[in-house]
Amino acid sequence: xxxxxxxxxxxxxxxxxxxxxxxxxxxxxxxxxxxxxxxxxxxxxxxxxxxxxxxxxxxxxxxxxxxxxxxxxxxxxxxxxxxxxxxxxxxxxxxxxxxxxxxxxxxxxxxxxxxxxxxxxxxxxxxxxxxxxxxxxxxxxxxxxxxxxxxxxxxxxxxxxxxxxxxxxxxxxxxxxxxxxxxxxxxxxxxxxxxxxxxxxxxxxxxxxxxxxxxxxxxxxxxxxxxxxxxxxxxxxxxxxxxxxxxxxxxxxxxxxxxxxxxxxxxxxxxxxxxxxxxxxxxxxxxxxxxxxxxxxxxxxxxxxxxxxxxxxxxxxxxxxxxxxxxxxxxxxxxxxxxxxxxxxxxxxxxxxxxxxxxxxx
Amino acid sequence: xxxxxxxxxxxxxxxxxxxxxxxxxxxxxxxxxxxxxxxxxxxxxxxxxxxxxxxxxxxxxxxxxxxxxxxxxxxxxxxxxxxxxxxxxxxxxxxxxxxxxxxxxxxxxxxxxxxxxxxxxxxxxxxxxxxxxxxxxxxxxxxxxxxxxxxxxxxxxxxxxxxxxxxxxxxxxxxxxxxxxxxxxxxxxxxxxxxxxxxxxxxxxxxxxxxxxxxxxxxxxxxxxxxxxxxxxxxxxxxxxxxxxxxxxxxxxxxxxxxxxxxxxxxxxxxxxxxxxxxxxxxxxxxxxxxxxxxx
Numbered sequence: 001x002x003x004x005x006x007x008x009x010x011x012x013x014x015x016x017x018x019x020x021x022x023x024x025x026x027x028x029x030x031x032x033x034x035x036x037x038x039x040x041x042x043x044x045x046x047x048x049x050x051x052x053x054x055x056x057x058x059x060x061x062x063x064x065x066x067x068x069x070x071x072x073x074x075x076x077x078x079x080x081x082x083x084x085x086x087x088x089x090x091x092x093x094x095x096x097x098x099x100x101x102x103x104x105x106x107x108x109x110x111x112x113x114x115x116x117x118x119x120x121x122x123x124x125x126x127x128x129x130x131x132x133x134x135x136x137x138x139x140x141x142x143x144x145x146x147x148x149x150x151x152x153x154x155x156x157x158x159x160x161x162x163x164x165x166x167x168x169x170x171x172x173x174x175x176x177x178x179x180x181x182x183x184x185x186x187x188x189x190x191x192x193x194x195x196x197x198x199x200x201x202x203x204x205x206x207x208x209x210x211x212x213x214x215x216x217x218x219x220x221x222x223x224x225x226x227x228x229x230x231x232x233x234x235x236x237x238x239x240x241x242x243x244x245x246x247x248x249x250x251x252x253x254x255x256x257x258x259x260x261x262x263x264x265x266x267x268x269x270x271x272x273x274x275x276x277x278x279x280x281x282x283x284x285x286x287x288x289x290x291x292x293x294x295x296x297x298x299x300x301x302x303x304x305x306x307x308x309x310x311x312x313x314x315x316x317x318x319x320x321x322x323x324x325x326x327x328x329x330x331x332x333x334x335x336x337x338x339x340x341x342x343x344x345x346x347x348x349x350x351x352x353x354x355x356x357x358x359x360x361x362x
Numbered sequence: 363x364x365x366x367x368x369x370x371x372x373x374x375x376x377x378x379x380x381x382x383x384x385x386x387x388x389x390x391x392x393x394x395x396x397x398x399x400x401x402x403x404x405x406x407x408x409x410x411x412x413x414x415x416x417x418x419x420x421x422x423x424x425x426x427x428x429x430x431x432x433x434x435x436x437x438x439x440x441x442x443x444x445x446x447x448x449x450x451x452x453x454x455x456x457x458x459x460x461x462x463x464x465x466x467x468x469x470x471x472x473x474x475x476x477x478x479x480x481x482x483x484x485x486x487x488x489x490x491x492x493x494x495x496x497x498x499x500x501x502x503x504x505x506x507x508x509x510x511x512x513x514x515x516x517x518x519x520x521x522x523x524x525x526x527x528x529x530x531x532x533x534x535x536x537x538x539x540x541x542x543x544x545x546x547x548x549x550x551x552x553x554x555x556x557x558x559x560x561x562x563x564x565x566x567x568x569x570x571x572x573x574x575x576x577x578x579x580x581x582x583x584x585x586x587x588x589x590x591x592x593x594x595x596x597x598x599x600x601x602x603x604x605x606x607x608x609x610x611x612x613x614x615x616x617x618x619x620x621x622x623x624x625x626x627x628x629x630x631x632x633x634x635x636x637x638x639x640x641x642x643x644x645x646x647x648x649x650x651x652x653x654x655x656x657x658x
Contacts, residue, residue: 058551079557091548095570095656104566105556156556 001069001163001196003032003055008064010050010220024050026220028064032198032213037190039207039228040200042217043243048200051217052166055198057081068163079108081164084157084195088169090149092141098152099124099137105160127155131189147178151185158193165190167199171206183210204244208232216240233348238280238358241351247285247311247325253318254281254352256361261352264318268295268345271352278355280320285311287349288326290334294342298324303337305330314341394630402624414631423616424632427608433519434526434609435587442527443579446534451564453535454542464539471532478529479596486510486521511598518598518607526593530586534579541575542568573655581647588640591615610636 008028014021024047032038040048053059055066057078065074073081092101102124106115115123128134131151141149150170157165170186171179187210190197201207207214208228216223216231216239224236235241241249252263255278260267263281288296290312298314301323305311310333312326326343334341352361394400398413418424453463470478486494488509497507508514510521545568553563569576591611594602602608603616610632616622617629 056555058555078555083555085552085555087548087552089546089548091546091552093549093552093567093570104553104558108557108559108562156552160557 002034003164003196003198004065004067005030005032005051005055006065006067008051008054008066009062010047010054010059011062023220025054025061026222028222030215030222030225032196035194035196036212037187037210038196038198039211039214040198040217041204041207041214041243042202042223044202045219046217047220048202048217049168050220052085052168052198052200055164056083056085056166058085082160082162084160084162084165086150086153086157086165086167086170088172090141090153090173092149092152092156094141096140097137098128098133098139098141098144101141101152102128102155102159105156109160123159124155127159130158130192131155131185146174147182150174150182154186154189158189158195161193162195165193165195165197167197169201170199171201171203179206186210205246208244216243218243235351236360238282238353238360241282241353241360245284247327248321249282249284249351250324250326251320252281252283252316253320253355254279256352261350263296264316266295266297269347269350274352274361279361280353280355280358282351282353283345284349285325285327287346288312288328288343289346290328290332291342291344294344296343296345297340298343300334300336300338300341303334312341391630391633394626395634397627400625400627402626407627414627415635418628418631418635421628423603423608424610424613426603426606427610427613430519430522430607431588431590431609434523434590435584437523438526438530439580439583439587441523442530443534443576443583445527446531446538446579447576449531450535450538450542451568453539464536467535468532470529471536475529475592475596478525479593482521482525482597483511512605515606518605521597522594522607525597526587526590529593530583534583537575537579538572541572545571570656574657577647577651577655580651581644584643584647585640588636588643610639 005028008025009023010025012022012024026047028051040051042048050059054061057073057076057080061074065072067073068081078085093104096104099121103120106120106123109115124137125134128137131154133148133151133155136144136148136152141152144152150173154167154170157167167186171182174182183206186197186199199207199211211228213225214228214231215225218239224231224240226234231240232244235244238251242251254261254263254268256262256271256274256276258276259270259272259274261269261271261279261281268281296316298316301313301315303310303312308330309327310330312328312334314324314326316324353359354361395414396410396412397407398411399408401407449467453460453467456463484494485496488494488497488507488511492498493501493507494510496510500507508517510517512518549567549571550563553567558566589611590609594607594609594612598605598607601621602612603622608616614629614632614636617625617632
């Protein structure tokens with residue numbers, strides 16, 4: 001089921017006269033293709049959970065429309081939308097067993113959809129097997145680990161075969177190792193069921209690693225939509241460039257002058273046909289190549305060894321942020337970890353942004 | 363023992379206090395209840411046995427008190443708990459003027475029992491000059507008034523139960539409102555997305571979530587209702603036997619200090635019978651609720 005958001009806006013009224021209205025979601029237009037896994041990504045408070053609540057029907061939009069396929073669901077209450085929702089804290093009913101939790105949505109069915117006890121049981125077993133908790137059916141939620149609880153929450157959301165599956169920060173309550181495992185699981189479950197899935201996260205790595213598409217948001221405004229790699233390689237503005245990628249992209253105060261990009265007194269790149277002016281020159285950590293004859297001179301601070309790669313931490317007077325991190329192959333290990341180091345730059349790893357508007361200069 | 367000397371020393375004030383004011387009187391009550399024909403003035407008794415219990419159980423006033431107490435318990439505990447739950451649910455689902463309503467519902471709790479009694483007098487007592495307000499209403503609606511304070515038994519029992527429910531509800535509402543407020547809203551959201559009707563949400567989610575509180579209110583409600591006395595005095599005066607509205611605690615008081623008083627043996631026996639009843643009921647409550655109450 002494809003999901004279409006059409007000029008979707010959600011405005012929360014001001015709490016007091018001194019405050020002003022909060023626009024959590026500001027004029028969203030996008031289409032989520034059928035059967036894909038979409039990551040809604042942004043810093044906290046950017047409106048991504050509100051977007052999810054709007055899609056689920058728990059919140060009513062101030063204006064705009066939501067379509068599931070061709071059907072306008074904007075005014076439908078949550079129970080009639082056919083969505084499955086997994087909460088950040090899972091919201092498993094603590095007094096019910098795993099099986100009772102999973103069956104709960106089925107017991108709510110009315111009329112023709114009503115199911116027999118046996119049918120419900122076999123349905124519950126089916127999804128339980130899918131998320132691999134069929135051994136735990138008689139347990140209470142508090143007797144489960146965090147990862148198992150989450151699987152139960154997913155099973156409960158899937159048991160009615162929702163048109164859209166929504167997950168609110170699904171991995172944030174898990175420890176680091178479990179998070180890696182679970183995100184693979186999410187991917188697998190989504191592939192096996194083919195349910196259009198939207199999940200919210202503030203962790204860009206998580207979103208990049210499993211999403212078919214990511215939607216980057218900031219302050220209620222949609223910044224960019226696209227395949228993870230495409231958004232990473234081709235950010236539309238400085239915010240997106242900085243938000244994606246660890247370590248963060250290195251941002252320098254630069255300028256375009258006479259067809260060259262200058263950082264300080266060094267011309268680092270060609271910029272044929274681009275207008276002169278102040279820019280932000282942002283360089284991905286993997287965009288540096290150490291070279292004694294290189295175009296950019298930095299002062300070395302230290303070298304961090306990570307096995308396969310090394311990370312050279314250096315400084316430059318035109319940099320913003322605390323230091324410059326470059327990730328390079330371990331074979332380039334510098335002999336000295338002080339003094340200056342010179343780099344050549346990979347052209348496709350350097351992005352230029354207008355100094356004022358912070359929009360990308362292409 | 364020697365190693366723990368310090369610990370015992372620290373505990374001494376509490377043990378002394380509890381011993382003098384709790385353990386000794388408790389033992390003493392048991393002793394009194396077994397001493398037959400105890401004489402206050404001479405501090406003497408004629409024998410040891412169950413005579414006091416026999417006397418109390420065959421005393422028509424005690425039987426009447428027992429009947430009254432049971433009626434009050436059976437009528438007021440379920441009604442007051444149920445009504446409080448309804449009001450608490452209502453309170454937690456409204457937004458405007460919520461605090462005002464909460465204050466109004468809590469007022470009876472901070473009002474003195476006797477003051478409340480006075481209000482009920484105005485509502486229910488006929489005087490030489492005018493009818494009770496409730497009777498005025500009944501007459502206006504075409505019925506015939508009834509004397510609620512000195513009239514037939516059922517009318518008196520009605521006022522009694524009405525009064526008791528009215529007095530105990532504020533506390534229950536307060537406790538239930540806070541129990542409802544402490545249920546994580548995500549459960550309701552999840553249930554709504556799962557398509558549960560509001561009735562099902564109440565029976566399957568809300569009630570189990572607040573079941574420890576409801577259970578607490580039922581247990582303390584039973585115990586409190588069994589110990590009813592001051593409310594009866596507020597409505598019917600101190601001569602409860604004459605009004606036919608005595609309770610077990612009232613009977614105990616009468617046996618000690620009332621006009622027919624001076625029989626600590628009977629009072630102790632009646633008190634122990636009350637204790638046995640409360641103990642049994644509480645035990646039944648605990649057993650019955652074992653599978654129903656969800657401690658999270």
